Amino acid sequence: MKTAVQKTAIYQKKRPGASRWANKWIQSPQWFLGFGIAVAVCLVVFVLNVVFGRVHPGSTWGLGYGIAAAVLFVGVFFYGVKRRTMKVRALGRAWYYLQFHVYGGTLFLLLMLMHVGFQVPHGVLTWWLWALSLWVVGSGLFGIVLQKWIPTLLAGGVRTEVNYDRIPELVADLQKRGDAVAESADFAVQDFYRKQIAPALAAPQFRPIYFLGIPSGMGGKAKLFASLREMQPAEERIKLDELEELYAAKMDIDAHFTLQRALRGWLYLHVPVSVIALALLGFHIFAVLYY
Amino acid sequence: MQFDRFRTKGFFSWLKLPVAKEYIYPTSRNMMFFVGGIGALLVLGLFAFNATVQQGQLVSNGPLSSNHAAFGGDCSTCHTPFQDVTSEKCSTCHEKFGDEVGVHTFASHYLYRSDDFTRVVADPNEPACFGCHTEHVGRDNPITAVADDNCLQCHAFDSFNTEHPEFDFAADSLLDDGNLKFPHTLHVNQVRDRENLGDLEQTCLYCHNATPDGTGFQPISFEDHCDTCHLTTSDATPWIATASAEGPGVLTLETLRAQQRPGSLWTYYTNPNEFQSRGATVRKTPVYHRDPWVLENLRRVRQIIYPSRNGLADLLRASGDVDPREVRTLYEEAIATLDTYADELRASPEREVQQELAEIEGLLKVVRRRLRDPYAPLDETKFLVSPAERDTSLTDADIRAYQRVVDQLTQACQKCHYVEDATIVRVQADQGNLIRAEFDHGAHIIHTRCLDCHTAIPIRESAATNTPAEWAEDNAGIQNLPSIAKCQTCHDDGKASNTCVTCHDFHPDKSQHSNLLQYLE
Numbered sequence: 001m002k003t004a005v006q007k008t009a010i011y012q013k014k015r016p017g018a019s020r021w022a023n024k025w026i027q028s029p030q031w032f033l034g035f036g037i038a039v040a041v042c043l044v045v046f047v048l049n050v051v052f053g054r055v056h057p058g059s060t061w062g063l064g065y066g067i068a069a070a071v072l073f074v075g076v077f078f079y080g081v082k083r084r085t086m087k088v089r090a091l092g093r094a095w096y097y098l099q100f101h102v103y104g105g106t107l108f109l110l111l112m113l114m115h116v117g118f119q120v121p122h123g124v125l126t127w128w129l130w131a132l133s134l135w136v137v138g139s140g141l142f143g144i145v146l147q148k149w150i151p152t153l154l155a156g157g158v159r160t161e162v163n164y165d166r167i168p169e170l171v172a173d174l175q176k177r178g179d180a181v182a183e184s185a186d187f188a189v190q191d192f193y194r195k196q197i198a199p200a201l202a203a204p205q206f207r208p209i210y211f212l213g214i215p216s217g218m219g220g221k222a223k224l225f226a227s228l229r230e231m232q233p234a235e236e237r238i239k240l241d242e243l244e245e246l247y248a249a250k251m252d253i254d255a256h257f258t259l260q261r262a263l264r265g266w267l268y269l270h271v272p273v274s275v276i277a278l279a280l281l282g283f284h285i286f287a288v289l290y291y
Numbered sequence: 292m293q294f295d296r297f298r299t300k301g302f303f304s305w306l307k308l309p310v311a312k313e314y315i316y317p318t319s320r321n322m323m324f325f326v327g328g329i330g331a332l333l334v335l336g337l338f339a340f341n342a343t344v345q346q347g348q349l350v351s352n353g354p355l356s357s358n359h360a361a362f363g364g365d366c367s368t369c370h371t372p373f374q375d376v377t378s379e380k381c382s383t384c385h386e387k388f389g390d391e392v393g394v395h396t397f398a399s400h401y402l403y404r405s406d407d408f409t410r411v412v413a414d415p416n417e418p419a420c421f422g423c424h425t426e427h428v429g430r431d432n433p434i435t436a437v438a439d440d441n442c443l444q445c446h447a448f449d450s451f452n453t454e455h456p457e458f459d460f461a462a463d464s465l466l467d468d469g470n471l472k473f474p475h476t477l478h479v480n481q482v483r484d485r486e487n488l489g490d491l492e493q494t495c496l497y498c499h500n501a502t503p504d505g506t507g508f509q510p511i512s513f514e515d516h517c518d519t520c521h522l523t524t525s526d527a528t529p530w531i532a533t534a535s536a537e538g539p540g541v542l543t544l545e546t547l548r549a550q551q552r553p554g555s556l557w558t559y560y561t562n563p564n565e566f567q568s569r570g571a572t573v574r575k576t577p578v579y580h581r582d583p584w585v586l587e588n589l590r591r592v593r594q595i596i597y598p599s600r601n602g603l604a605d606l607l608r609a610s611g612d613v614d615p616r617e618v619r620t621l622y623e624e625a626i627a628t629l630d631t632y633a634d635e636l637r638a639s640p641e642r643e644v645q646q647e648l649a650e651i652e653g654l655l656k657v658v659r660r661r662l663r664d665p666y667a668p669l670d671e672t673k674f675l676v677s678p679a680e681r682d683t684s685l686t687d688a689d690i691r692a693y694q695r696v697v698d699q700l701t702q703a704c705q706k707c708h709y710v711e712d713a714t715i716v717r718v719q720a721d722q723g724n725l726i727r728a729e730f731d732h733g734a735h736i737i738h739t740r741c742l743d744c745h746t747a748i749p750i751r752e753s754a755a756t757n758t759p760a761e762w763a764e765d766n767a768g769i770q771n772l773p774s775i776a777k778c779q780t781c782h783d784d785g786k787a788s789n790t791c792v793t794c795h796d797f798h799p800d801k802s803q804h805s806n807l808l809q810y811l812e
Contacts, residue, residue: 122428122429126352128334268323271324276334290372291372
């Protein structure tokens with residue numbers, strides 16, 4: 001019997017000497033250190049600019065920041081390109097693209113703010129570009145927080161793993177199994193199922209309460225099951241146990257549905273606005289060259 | 292059905308789900324790019340439409356300053372596609388005067404209140420107008436509010452409060468160039484008592500009358516400020532010998548009238564009773580300010596002592612070195628004198644006189660036109676009397692004799708004026724001491740009083756005791772002006788503005804701002 005070789009993804013590797021917090025939030029100390037150095041260099045350059053030059057988007061310094069920011073902004077889009085060309089191994093690992101996407105994107109925001117001298121631009125086009133840049137980077141950082149937080153929430157509080165795309169199919173399966181169990185049960189269990197359980201099994205439900213934490217039990221429903229169980233004969237109790245298990249599984253699916261939806265949904269805050277910002281950046285560069 | 296939630300895949304662990312052999316990009320994400328793409332196209336379309344069909348306000352980096360608000364959406368007024376905004380575009384409106392230097396150029400800056408053309412050295416690093424005058428920062432941000440950084444590219448003075456050099460007059464202990472014998476404390480006390488002024492500052496302002504814009508003072512004028520007390524009807528010249536073969540002297544009114552020199556019309560209007568004769572001597576009473584009889588006799592004595600001069604000095608009432616900024620006034624005064632001569636000739640019926648008069652008037656027009664050019668090179672030395680030009684045939688005794696006549700003629704004048712080379716030394720009456728900066732007294736007197744800053748002469752102490760100060764600490768050569776430290780007490784970061792343009796103009800020639808010719812084709 002062969003022992004399976006466990007392959008660990010690059011983003012799952014833990015550093016034994018690092019704290020739990022560092023392992024969770026910093027996937028690569030090298031990238032993080034590089035980012036820190038880049039930020040420090042940028043800030044030092046800006047201080048020199050303040051001391052020795054003019055802080056203005058049109059000055060040599062300001063144009064330098066603007067060009068660097070534009071290059072980074074275009075660069076971070078290659079992460080999306082890589083995700084669509086995973087078959088092309090020659091392009092390197094997607095993880096490196098992701099690291100550049102995160103740190104390069106944050107550095108872009110810093111350079112953009114340096115470009116405008118940490119002030120709000122006066123023009124409509126430039127104001128929108130400034131605002132969208134803040135939005136894009138802000139939503140990206142928000143996404144990172146979600147990516148670090150929600151999986152932990154799910155791993156710690158849910159006993160079921162489900163594929164988000166299969167949730168409707170799994171819920172339908174639960175409903176079918178619940179209907180089958182209830183059909184063979186007596187009137188009281190059927191009535192209880194029809195009034196209390198069936199509506200919950202009808203469809204996946206988005207419950208924001210799960211962002212605050214995933215309850216360990218079933219709350220009020222557990223008491224209803226318990227009180228009904230006491231009044232039922234042994235064979236009905238088995239059916240009630242099955243229904244209770246189905247209901248608990250549905251609660252877990254709802255937790256997944258709610259939290260994974262947020263995990264995927266934040267991209268709608270991030271990606272479309274990024275595309276608009278990229279288009280505006282192109283127009284801004286054209287306008288600068290034209291005027 | 293019990294299971295360990297931490298060791299199994301949970302409720303659906305029995306499911307055998309199909310697994311792909313390679314990563315499948317979720318097609319649902321394409322929708323995000325689609326939405327973003329549609330949004331980008333809409334936004335780009337909006338901006339492109341605004342830039343091409345409308346007035347481009349959305350593409351502009353911000354609202355124009357109120358100075359250029361009239362351009363509206365006509366970007367081409369300043370912008371040329373794919374080029375920087377050129378200074379030539381600015382010149383289209385701002386430099387139509389056509390002089391060689393240009394009011395708003397770096398050359399005019401190098402010539403800051405001087406006519407020293409050697410300072411004008413073209414520098415390839417000179418920024419264009421827009422390098423200092425930032426546009427598109429809003430209606431309420433004047434385009435003339437130039438940031439210090441622009442000045443610091445050439446002037447390494449950094450902050451006004453740390454690096455700015457001391458004012459010239461304080462650093463070099465320069466004397467006041469008023470050329471007047473004037474003890475301040477004596478006059479302050481007398482004016483205060485005579486006018487019954489309770490406030491010392493009112494006494495200051497009795498003579499120091501601010502210009503309407505508050506940035507300077509009107510020239511001190513004898514008629515406005517001095518003649519109440521000085522040169523009254525009791526003033527007279529001493530008895531002076533009349534000119535004769537025996538020795539130097541003065542010409543009488545009758546003699547001067549008979550000579551009919553240009554500019555002698557005053558001889559017909561002067562009251563003969565103002566002259567008294569006693570043998571070969573004459574005296575005049577009263578003596579007026581700029582008394583024509585005194586000045587004409589002074590001119591005559593000058594011509595005897597300095598015969599080789601070009602005559603330009605004779606067109607002036609006074610002489611002596613002037614500040615380079617004042618040279619223009621010499622020309623203007625000379626032209627005014629020539630105008631007076633021309634007026635007198637107009638009454639002459641002779642054709643030759645009229646022809647010459649026409650030529651003179653033509654020449655005067657040419658000179659006036661040249662004077663309108665603020666950068667026309669002017670030469671003050673043409674108006675100066677130089678001891679080197681003294682007539683060598685005159686002995687020292689002759690010179691002393693003529694000097695005695697000069698001293699007698701100007702006895703009343705010398706109470707306040709200096710006399711050198713048989714000439715009354717020109718008084719710098721404009722009270723303009725700041726060469727490179729502007730100072731708005733109107734803006735300052737609200738916060739501080741005259742004598743809080745002008746402390747070099749002990750006016751307050753003298754007024755308190757009603758005793759004039761000693762001449763050593765109250766002579767007219769003392770620059771009664773504050774040093775930079777006084778300004779720095781208020782003009783500091785976080786207090787009053789201390790930017791370069793608070794005090795300095797890059798384009799200093801304000802006189803040309805009102806020259807409407809520069810705005811015309």
